[in-house]
Amino acid sequence: MALKGEFSKRTSVKLTTAGLYSFTLTNTGWLGSETLDCMLSDEGMTEPHVIRGLRLKAGEAAVFNEETCRWMWCQGDFFAILGSRDKIEKKWQLRLKAYRPGECPECRGSRRCQGCRGEGVMFNTYAGLSICSRCGGSGVCTTCDIPTRTPHSASGTPHSHRPPAVIQNEINDVQRQIDNIEWGWKMRDIGHSPDVGYALQMEEARLKSALQKRLITLQDELSRAY
Ligand SMILES: [Zn+2]
Ligand SMILES: [Zn+2]
Numbered sequence: 001m002a003l004k005g006e007f008s009k010r011t012s013v014k015l016t017t018a019g020l021y022s023f024t025l026t027n028t029g030w031l032g033s034e035t036l037d038c039m040l041s042d043e044g045m046t047e048p049h050v051i052r053g054l055r056l057k058a059g060e061a062a063v064f065n066e067e068t069c070r071w072m073w074c075q076g077d078f079f080a081i082l083g084s085r086d087k088i089e090k091k092w093q094l095r096l097k098a099y100r101p102g103e104c105p106e107c108r109g110s111r112r113c114q115g116c117r118g119e120g121v122m123f124n125t126y127a128g129l130s131i132c133s134r135c136g137g138s139g140v141c142t143t144c145d146i147p148t149r150t151p152h153s154a155s156g157t158p159h160s161h162r163p164p165a166v167i168q169n170e171i172n173d174v175q176r177q178i179d180n181i182e183w184g185w186k187m188r189d190i191g192h193s194p195d196v197g198y199a200l201q202m203e204e205a206r207l208k209s210a211l212q213k214r215l216i217t218l219q220d221e222l223s224r225a226y
Contacts, residue, residue, distance in 0.1 A: 001036075002029035003056075005079060005092040009142070010065060011133040019066030020142055021073035021094060027056035036081055039088075040064060042149050043076030050082070074147040096146040104144035111141050111166070120177060120214075121207060128200045129207060137210050139173060167222045174215050181208045 004026045010019070027034050035055045041048035049071060056062060064079065066072050073094050083089040102109035112118030115134030122132050131137040145162075181204055187193040 001034060001081070001090075002027065003034070003036075003081065003090070004028045005090075007073070007092065007094050019072050020136065020147070022063055022065035023073065023079050023092065023094075024061050024063050025056070025079065026061040027058055029058055031058065033057045033060075037086070039080045039082055039086075040069070040071050041078055041080065042074065043078070043093075050086075072147065074149045076149070098146060099144045104141060106143035107141035111144065113139050113141050118173070120174075120211070128197075129203050131207060131210060137207075138170075138214060140170065162221070162225065164222060164225045167218055167225055171215065171218045171222065174211050174218065178208060178211050178215070181211075 006024050006026075008022050008024065010022050023040075025038070033055055035053055037050065037052050038054055039048050039050045049069075051069075054062060064071055071077075075094060075096055075098070078091045078093040080088045080091040099105075104111075106114055110118070113120075113132060113135035116122050116132035116139060118139040120132055120135065120137040120139035121129055123129055132139070135142055184193070184204070188195060
């Protein structure tokens with residue numbers, strides 16, 4: 001078997017850092033296809049997800065992530081190739097470096113995404129307003145905010161180890177961004193600011209709905225953080 005496995009970070013993911021990681025399995029062999037049984041699992045194997053008869057042609061790759069198979073990779077999760085009697089023959093584990101407070105080389109402890117300075121959105125003269133592709137709009141630094149699981153919720157929502165005050169801060173941030181968008185709309189309605197193009201309006205509407213979803217996720221996280 002000539003297989004290459006690799007974890008990577010996705011870009012342009014919506015809303016949550018939980019779906020940020022992806023695993024790609026490539027058949028690097030030259031000789032025909034491989035048919036495999038494989039498994040995606042959390043570290044403790046409480047809820048493994050088995051895929052039977054995956055067929056990969058020579059040079060072909062399969063991608064496993066939230067979008068392709070609803071799997072949200074968390075710290076310690078692994079991808080395994082199963083042999084006879086489902087014995088694990090080979091495995092790749094997601095091991096993300098966990099930084100202690102203030103030690104993240106990316107945000108230096110601010111926990112804000114450096115792609116968008118924590119705003120979740122970026123402004124570009126040509127493209128207008130768009131959701132940050134580095135953090136997926138959360139505004140949170142994805143280098144130190146690594147997804148983890150509680151021992152009891154394998155495929156459930158990853159548990160938050162963030163202190164309530166930090167989550168509350170982000171809630172305030174998101175709320176402020178929503179308020180800003182609404183304020184902009186109001187100003188345009190009463191003619192205080194110039195009209196913008198249709199594309200930008202659509203983008204704003206999309207962004208607002210993304211922010212609202214993020215707000216719901218955060219409220220839920222807050223309720224689980226106490
Ligand atoms: Zn960002
Ligand atoms: Zn960071």
